[in-house]
Amino acid sequence: MKLISMTEYVLKIAKERIDYEVRMEDQREADGYNFCITCGRNDCQPVTCAHIISVKEAKETGRTELCWSVKNMVPEGLPCHQKRDKLNLF
Numbered sequence: 001m002k003l004i005s006m007t008e009y010v011l012k013i014a015k016e017r018i019d020y021e022v023r024m025e026d027q028r029e030a031d032g033y034n035f036c037i038t039c040g041r042n043d044c045q046p047v048t049c050a051h052i053i054s055v056k057e058a059k060e061t062g063r064t065e066l067c068w069s070v071k072n073m074v075p076e077g078l079p080c081h082q083k084r085d086k087l088n089l090f
């Protein structure tokens, strides 16, 4: 594992934050509001930005760039996200 400088770390966090906002904004622009793309329900709340490939899996498989990639993020309701996290344990 490569050590990164504090500046690099802060920039990565800032970039992830921007990617998150961009992804949520994209959906709001296209559909008018944020909803869970997993179940498509309005009542799957709160909608957060979830990683398609989990951060853990990305790190374990050496694809750390996926942790920060907007392509790896989708708006997903917390109930679905938690269900998926549980499934990932097995």
Ligand SMILES: [Zn+2]
Pocket: 036, 037, 038, 039, 040, 041, 044, 076, 077, 079, 080, 081
């Ligand atoms: Zn859902």
